[in-house]
Structure formats: C-alpha cells, structure tokens
Amino acid sequence: MGGPAVPAGAWVRIHRIELAPSERAAGIPEDSAAVPFESWINGWLVENSPLGSRTRIRTATGRVVEGELVEVGPGYQHSFGSPPPALQRAGEGARARLFPQDAP
Amino acid sequence: MSPSSYQSLLGRRDEIMRRSVGIDYSLFRRGRLAWDYEALMAEVEQDLDEVARIQLDRGVGETPMREACNLTALVRSAAPSNRGARIFIKDEAANPSGSFKDRRASLSVYEAKRRGFPGVIAATSGNYGAAVASQAARAGLGCIVVQEAFDSRGIGQPEIIEKSRACEEFGAEVIQCTVGPELFYLFLLLLQETGYFNASLYTPFSVAGIETLGAEVAEDLRRLTGRPPDVVVVTHAGGGNVTGTARGLLKARATATTVVAASVDLRGLHMASDRDFNRKSFTTGHSGFAFPFTTRPDRSDVPLNAARPLRYMDRFLLVAQGEVFYATELLSKLEGMQRGPAGNTSLAAALALARELPEEATVVVQETEYTGAGKHPWAQLAFAEANGVEVKTGAREENVPGRVISIPDDPGQLAVEDVDLDGLRQSYLRQALRDVDPAELDKADLQFLADETRQPVEAIRVGAPIMTGGS
Numbered sequence: 001m002g003g004p005a006v007p008a009g010a011w012v013r014i015h016r017i018e019l020a021p022s023e024r025a026a027g028i029p030e031d032s033a034a035v036p037f038e039s040w041i042n043g044w045l046v047e048n049s050p051l052g053s054r055t056r057i058r059t060a061t062g063r064v065v066e067g068e069l070v071e072v073g074p075g076y077q078h079s080f081g082s083p084p085p086a087l088q089r090a091g092e093g094a095r096a097r098l099f100p101q102d103a104p
Numbered sequence: 105m106s107p108s109s110y111q112s113l114l115g116r117r118d119e120i121m122r123r124s125v126g127i128d129y130s131l132f133r134r135g136r137l138a139w140d141y142e143a144l145m146a147e148v149e150q151d152l153d154e155v156a157r158i159q160l161d162r163g164v165g166e167t168p169m170r171e172a173c174n175l176t177a178l179v180r181s182a183a184p185s186n187r188g189a190r191i192f193i194k195d196e197a198a199n200p201s202g203s204f205k206d207r208r209a210s211l212s213v214y215e216a217k218r219r220g221f222p223g224v225i226a227a228t229s230g231n232y233g234a235a236v237a238s239q240a241a242r243a244g245l246g247c248i249v250v251q252e253a254f255d256s257r258g259i260g261q262p263e264i265i266e267k268s269r270a271c272e273e274f275g276a277e278v279i280q281c282t283v284g285p286e287l288f289y290l291f292l293l294l295l296q297e298t299g300y301f302n303a304s305l306y307t308p309f310s311v312a313g314i315e316t317l318g319a320e321v322a323e324d325l326r327r328l329t330g331r332p333p334d335v336v337v338v339t340h341a342g343g344g345n346v347t348g349t350a351r352g353l354l355k356a357r358a359t360a361t362t363v364v365a366a367s368v369d370l371r372g373l374h375m376a377s378d379r380d381f382n383r384k385s386f387t388t389g390h391s392g393f394a395f396p397f398t399t400r401p402d403r404s405d406v407p408l409n410a411a412r413p414l415r416y417m418d419r420f421l422l423v424a425q426g427e428v429f430y431a432t433e434l435l436s437k438l439e440g441m442q443r444g445p446a447g448n449t450s451l452a453a454a455l456a457l458a459r460e461l462p463e464e465a466t467v468v469v470q471e472t473e474y475t476g477a478g479k480h481p482w483a484q485l486a487f488a489e490a491n492g493v494e495v496k497t498g499a500r501e502e503n504v505p506g507r508v509i510s511i512p513d514d515p516g517q518l519a520v521e522d523v524d525l526d527g528l529r530q531s532y533l534r535q536a537l538r539d540v541d542p543a544e545l546d547k548a549d550l551q552f553l554a555d556e557t558r559q560p561v562e563a564i565r566v567g568a569p570i571m572t573g574g575s
Contacts, residue, residue, distance in 0.1 A: 018281070018290060023110065025286050029377040035256040038282045039290065042272065060277040061223060061246040061298070076269045078262040078478035081486035086497045086511045090430050091437035093513045098178055098438060 005048040006072050012045045013074035014057055014067030041065055042074050113292050121407055124295040124302035126219045129407040136544045137536060138552035139408055141415075148211070148312040152355050156316045158214050162242060164206045165316050167198040169324035169468075174438040179458045182516035189334070189461035191454055192468045193435075194321055197443055201238035201270065202231065202474025204317055208305065208344065209235035211313035216301035217243050223300040227291045227405060229253060229264045230388045230446075231473055236303050237274035246300065247271075250291050253280035255381045262487050263387050263446070266478030283381045288405060304405045311348045311410040318352020321470050322361070332358035333468040335457060337450040340365035340420065341393040343401055343413035349470055350416035362418045366453035367394040369422040369521070370505045383506035385425055385488045389449040394420075399531040414532055414557060420523040424503035426511040427452040427518055432481050434515075445481045447473035456518040485509065529557040533564070 006012060019037040043057030046064065055069045122128055127147055132139040150158065159165040172191040180188030199206035209232065216224045223246025226236040233249040240247035249271045254260045260268075260280070271278045279294075281287050295302055304310065318336075325333045336353065338346045350363045368390040373380040375392040384390065394413075398420070401409040431452035432445040444451075451469045458467050477483065485495050488509055496502075498510035499517055512518060533553060554561040 019110070019286055024284065025289075028284055029374050029379075032256075032284050032376055032378040035282070035378060037284050037286045038254075038256075040254075040280045042278065060272075060275055061248055063277065063298070076265060076477075078265045078269075079483060080477055080480050081482045083482050084485040084489075084495055086495055086513075087429060087433050087481060087485065089497060090511050090513045091433040094178060094434050094515065095437055097181055097515075098174060 003050045005050050006045055006069065008045050008047050010045045010072055011042065011074070012057060012069055013040055013042050013071035014055065014065065015040050015070045016065075016067040040070070041067065045069070110289055113289060113296075116296070117292060118407060120292055120295050121302065124300065125304065125307055125406060126215075126301070127307070132408060135546050135548040135552065136540060138548040141412065141555070144408060144410060145308045145312065147308045152315055152319055152352070155211060155312060156319075159207060159210045159313070159316060162210045162214075162239060163200045164210045165199070165320065167320070168195045169193070169321070169328065170195055170441075171328065172435075172439050175434060175455065176458065178434065178438060178515050179455055180463070182514070183459040186463055187459060187461065188463055189458040189465035189467045190329070190463075191458050192325065192328070192333070192466060193441075193451070193472060194317070194324070194468060194470045196317070196447075196471040197474045201234045201274070203235065203447065204314065204345070204471045205230070205232040205235035206238065207313040207317055208232065208310040208348075209239040209303065209313070211309045212236065212301070212303040212307060213239035213243050213245065215309045216303065217245060219301070221299070221301035222246055223248070223298060224303040225250070225291065225294055225298065225300045226303045227287060228305065229267060231267065232305055233267055233276070234270040234274065237271040237276035240276065241274045246298070247274070247276040248279065248294055248298070248300065249276045250279045250287060250294065251281065252283055252287055254282050256282055256378050259382060261382060261387060262478030262483040266476055283376065283378045285376055291405065302405070305342055305344050306404045306406045306409040306411050308410040311344050311351075314345060314348025315352035315355060317470060318349040318354075319356040320352075321349070321468050322353050322356035322358035325466060325468065329466055332356070332361050334461070334465045335362045335364055335467045336470050337364045337366050337454045337457065337467060338470055339389040339447060339449040340367045340413060340417070341388045341390065341397070342404070343397045343409070343411035345471070346413040347411045347416050363416055364453065364457065365394070365413060365417040365420045366450045366520075367391050367420070367422055368428055368449050369424055369503070373506045380506060382487070382491045383493060385484050385493065385509060386428070386446055386449075389446050391422060398528055400535045412556065414528060415555065417525070420525060420528070421453045421457075421520040422523060423449060423452040423456070423520060424500040425505070425509045426498070426503050427500055429481050429485065429509065430512050430518070431455055441472070442475045443472035444475060445479075445484065447471050452518065453520050455515065456520045459518070529559065532557055
C-alpha cells in the first residue's frame with residue numbers, strides 16, 4: 001500500500017476474495033478447494049485511493065462495490081499470436097489437393 | 105461471506121429464481137417427476153413469426169446460407185465414388201454480436217423489458233454474454249455478465265478474455281471469477297441485490313429464440329435445393345442449440361431432417377478443476393457440458409430447463425480438438441471465411457459425415473461465430489502450448505484432452521465417434537430415478553420419462569436394471 005493516491009473518477013480494477021478456501025463448496029476438486037474463489041470487477045473509483053488499498057468503485061450498472069484496488073486503466077492484451085506450423089501445413093495441403101495447378 | 109450465509113442463500117434459491125425469471129415453475133409439475141414441457145414453452149406468448157419479427161427489429165436473424173462448394177469438393181476427393189454430400193453453412197456470425205446467441209438473447213431481453221425488469225444478468229463465459237450485453241445496450245437495460253475467467257494464477261483463456269472485452273464494450277458490468285461452481289452463488293447474490301432478470305440460457309425464451317434458426321435453415325434449403333436438408337449438424341453443449349434448432353425444423357415441417365449433435369471430446373478433464381481449466385482449448389461445445397446437460401438437464405441455473413436435447417437429437421457425435429482446428433483452417437483457406445473456431449465443432453463433424461452420404465444429400469452446419477483477437481485458432485493453439493499442451497500434425501486417435509492436440513493433414517483422416525444414445529437414455533433414467541421410490545411414480549411420470557428419452561412407455565422399466573448401473 002502507500003504511494004500516490006489514484007484520483008476519484010479514474011477507471012480502475014478491483015480484486016475481491018469471494019470465498020476463502022475453507023468456505024468453498026463441498027465436492028470440488030482438490031486443486032480448486034485449496035485456493036480462494038476470487039473475482040475482479042472494473043469501474044469508476046469513488047474516492048481517492050492508493051493502489052493496494054481497500055476502496056470502492058461504481059460499476060457500469062451503478063452498483064457500488066468494495067475491493068482491493070489492483071489496476072488503473074485496466075485493458076486487454078489478448079492477441080492473435082503466430083500461425084502454428086501444424087495448422088499452416090494442413091491448410092497448404094488442402095489447397096494443393098483442391099487446386100493442384102497452384103501448388104508451390 | 106460465511107458458509108452459513110452461503111447455505112441460507114441457496115435455501116432461498118427457488119424464491120429468487122421465481123422473481124428473477126417471472127415464471128412460477130411449480131405450476132408445471134404434474135407428478136413426482138413429471139412436468140409439462142410444452143406448457144413451460146407456452147410461457148413464450150409469441151408464435152414463430154412473431155418471434156422472428158421481434159428478432160429482425162433488433163437486427164437479429166435472416167443470416168446468409170452459404171454453400172461451401174470447395175469443402176464439398178475436398179470431401180469428395182477423399183470419398184468413395186458417388187459419396188460426398190453438399191455442405192451448407194448458416195452464417196450466424198452476421199448477427200449483431202457475432203453469433204447465433206443473439207437469437208437467444210434478443211427474446212430474453214425483450215421479455216425482461218416487457219416485464220419491467222431494470223436489467224438482465226447472465227452467467228456465461230461465452231458468446232451468450234456478449235449477445236445479452238449487446239441486446240441490453242439496444243434496449244437501454246442494465247446488464248451484468250458473470251464469467252468464469254481465470255485460474256488461481258489469474259491466467260485466462262484468450263477466448264474468454266475476448267468475451268470480457270466484448271461485454272465491456274457493449275456497456276455491461278463484467279465480473280470475472282476464478283474456477284468453481286460457486287459462481288452460481290455470486291449469481292444468486294446479484295439477482296437478489298439488483299432485482300434484474302435472470303437471462304439464463306435455459307428459460308423458454310432463450311430456447312424459443314433459436315427456433316427461428318431451425319425454421320430459417322429449412323426455408324433456406326428449400327429455396328436453394330428444392331427441399332429441406334437431409335442432415336443438420338448442431339454444436340452441442342448445454343442443449344439449447346439442439347433443442348431450439350430441432351423445434352424450429354419441426355415447426356417449418358422439416359420432419360424428415362436428421363438432427364445431429366456434435367461436441368468436442370474433452371473427456372478426462374474436470375470442469376471444476378483449477379488446473380484443467382486452462383488445458384481445455386475449447387470453452388464450449390464440448391463433452392464437459394454436453395454429457396451432464398444431456399443426461400441431467402435440470403441441474404442448471406433455473407428450476408426446470410427448457411433445453412431438453414435428448415428429446416431431439418437423432419445422433420450425437422464426438423470430434424477431436426485437432427479436427428475442429430483443421431476444419432477452421434479449411435474454412436479459411438478454401439472458402440475464404442474466417443470464423444470460429446469454437447462454432448466449427450459442427451463443421452468438423454459435417455465434413456466427416458458428408459463423406460459417408462450420397463452426393464445428392466445435403467448437410468447443413470447451422471452456425472458460425474465471429475473471429476477476433478483471442479477467439480482465433482492461432483491464439484488458442486499458442487495458449488495451449490504455453491500451458492503444456494503439445495500441438496502437432498497427426499491422426500485423430502493421437503488427441504489427448506489436456507495433453508495433445510493432433511491436427512490432421514488429410515481430409516480422409518476426419519472421422520466421428522458416435523455416442524451411444526441408448527447408453528445416454530439409461531444414464532438419464534438412472535439419474536432421474538436416483539432417490540425415487542418406484543412406488544411413488546404414476547402413469548404421468550412414466551409417460552414423462554418416455555417423452556424425455558424418446559422411447560415407448562413400455563421401455564421405461566423402473567426397476568433393478570436401471571437402478572443398479574454405474575454412473
């Protein structure tokens with residue numbers, strides 16, 4: 001905790017422990033039972049708060065939710081990645097089979 | 105949150121459900137087990153044409169039907185002479201949020217608005233969340249989507265993260281959770297707190313919304329070939345797609361069409377396991393949903409499930425993960441269509457089926473889905489490798505869920521595995537009759553079980569052979 005406060009009104013991400021391991025549902029696999037049930041929600045920060053502090057956000061539906069402030073300006077970094085050779089070979093083979101005159 | 109309040113919340117489940125769906129499910133019960141399925145479906149007050157009009161007003165439906173001539177030619181190149189059916193693809197990616205789920209969401213959100221709910225909630229990591237968020241945006245309703253998104257390391261499948269992004273883009277509040285069935289508890293808490301509509305995948309509205317898809321498929325093929333399709337292949341997970349499509353085909357008088365359910369084979373992976381979560385390279389359309397929802401449909405997020413796949417499927421096929429990636433690659437490279445990959449489960453099955461069928465037969469793949477960052481075979485295969493799954497060229501038999509994805513390099517290698525429907529019927533009956541004293545069952549119950557398993561009532565034996573089987 002500590003550091004400069006993130007200003008109220010910033011778009012942020014909070015983290016919540018919804019259920020501790022001891023509170024989890026009966027009968028789930030051991031690997032899941034050993035860890036907490038957690039959640040993350042994005043929203044507008046209600047009051048000035050440093051990263052790592054417990055704070056409140058107003059979500060897109062107007063709910064006010066409490067949790068640990070973990071990120072400012074949360075975004076998405078998922079991508080397309082590189083073409084896997086096994087897939088490329090399969091596609092090339094199918095083209096050559098259907099259009100043999102174009103085969104490299 | 106203490107375990108005791110968790111239990112007390114679950115105890116209020118029926119009351120929360122009744123309020124949040126606007127349906128009193130107890131009205132449909134007819135016996136110890138029996139309930140009136142068609143009466144539940146009649147909660148949808150609109151007929152098929154009216155549903156189609158509601159959907160069209162919201163930009164949903166009347167999607168293109170495309171004949172995949174190059175895929176057909178490829179299949180014929182690997183088929184015995186005079187074999188290789190014509191393959192058609194219903195391009196559901198043309199719906200506003202990019203999948204057939206807009207059909208389900210449009211009717212659910214319409215109903216929520218009509219009944220005066222201030223918003224809608226859906227518990228889903230898939231396209232349905234984006235569809236509900238999209239329709240709620242258009243209706244001016246609040247929307248919360250609860251997703252199973254991350255393992256305990258905070259790592260999420262790229263496909264699910266893309267769904268989070270899409271839901272946020274459409275203005276929804278997105279709650280991303282770690283792995284576990286307790287998501288349902290959060291869902292109940294939210295329904296109770298907000299008074300929102302439960303836009304479950306399993307209400308009559310959600311299932312009736314797909315009937316227009318089945319009816320369009322029948323009409324499209326009549327227009328293009330002069331008759332309804334011989335075979336329609338449906339990607340199968342929770343059962344709504346199979347149920348709604350089959351009901352739509354029947355309403356459009358396509359009574360001779362064979363309805364084939366297809367799922368990706370993920371047997372061996374545990375759906376509630378933190379470790380297995382990111383070793384599944386498919387988030388839906390897989391056996392981990394398809395088997396439990398076929399044999400025990402009422403274990404869902406509503407008291408009585410309107411999706412009853414066992415009533416409607418004529419065949420149930422399993423395809424391997426590598427085959428779905430292969431089918432996706434063929435669709436791109438031979439038809440110039442970038443779709444899926446998850447929706448291409450039925451395409452992989454259709455390619456294998458078409459090889460067995462005569463040239464004059466027709467096979468319809470009844471959906472596609474949009475492609476984007478994360479929702480793309482390159483992203484998914486890279487993620488699989490990063491999580492310790494081997495990706496290689498090879499035969500279908502070499503696929504091991506969670507360990508090896510084996511991609512064929514020859515259309516002749518595509519095959520399907522038939523799931524034994526009689527075995528599924530027995531499994532359904534075993535689970536339905538667990539903890540039930542046969543003496544409590546009356547004629548209505550036996551008829552209900554016969555309807556549920558598509559067997560004559562004489563075939564329903566409530567005795568030792570069923571009760572003593574395995575799971």
